[in-house]
Amino acid sequence: MLQINHSKANHLLAALSDIEWQRIGHFLEPVELPLGQVLYESGQPMAYAYFPTTAIVSVLYVMESGASAEIAVIGREGVVGVSLFLGGDTTPSRGVVQSAGMGMRLNAQRIKNEFNLSGPFMRLLLRYTQALISQMTQTAACNRHHSLDKQLCRWLLLSMDCLQGNELVMTQELMANMLGVRREGVTEAALRLQAAGLIRYARGRITVLDRKGIELRTCECYAVVKREYDRLLPAMLAQ
Incomplete structure (x- = not known):
């Protein structure tokens, strides 16, 4: 059974309207996100979008040598898996749980369908994605x-x-x-x-x-x- 109070600990999910909740709320699944769990690998199709509630997920770029560096951090303010609704399905980065906790996950096709409705949730996801890109670019400059x-x-x-x-x-x-x-x-x-x-x-x-x-x-x-x-x-x- 969906834990509504827990799911709304994620800020993007908390911004859903009542109509949007009625449409997708029961498709959200609570999941444990243990330290070090890989949510997706470079170049591999993503099965779910993850909305952290108490966990933190690190987006890493991994070189051929195995060396890696973080390019973004995602927590209760956001969603892991923006490539799904942007049409890419895969990404060259890796998503790893940085700090253990809980989250909600939504099937890949379900979040694509919701995005394609071109409603308020789509616009919120796009604004979040722009903020995430800003974090990535600033991180690159900072690391240099x-x-x-x-x-x-x-x-x-x-x-x-x-x-x-x-x-x-x-x-x-x-x-x-x-x-x-x-x-x-x-x-x-x-x-x-x-x-x-x-x-x-x-x-x-x-x-x-x-x-x-x-x-x-x-x-x-x-x-x-x-x-x-x-x-x-x-x-x-x-x-």
Whole structure:
């Protein structure tokens, strides 16, 4: 049975009208999203679109060598699988659960059908997609021009925006893969933030102690992304 209150923890689903709920609500399935689960692989057809509620999903680009880097992070503000309703069906990236939690999933054909109705939900999905593209482009610029410390701060802030709470549970290896650096580099950067009193860092767990201090320490990239999300999506989705 569909858990309505749980499903509406996702901001896009919460924006559905009563008519839209009547049309697609009972097709939504609650799913557990364990840490490290791969939701889709590069070049493989997607069976579902995922709407995280308490989980965070990382979109990674994986090189032929196996090295990877995060290009976007998606949580309760969005949907994983925009390629489905944009007509691509596949994508060269990989979707991996960054922080374990729950989500709702919708069959690929169902979200295509809903998008093709050209109604309010389609327009909301398109605005979200533009915001997601802005995050991807800003991430690429940040990874090229800013220090690892600043990148880590940006990543922490974006991740916190996707969660209810101030704690992330994940492996050092996954963090390193997402930031595209060695595990030792992530550890050193995290320990510097801990020494500054901004976070508490233990193996597999990061607790943000001073969000304002992290905001002051990061580059302009976080603010650019945040402004775009706030501009493109209704005020209720930015909360």
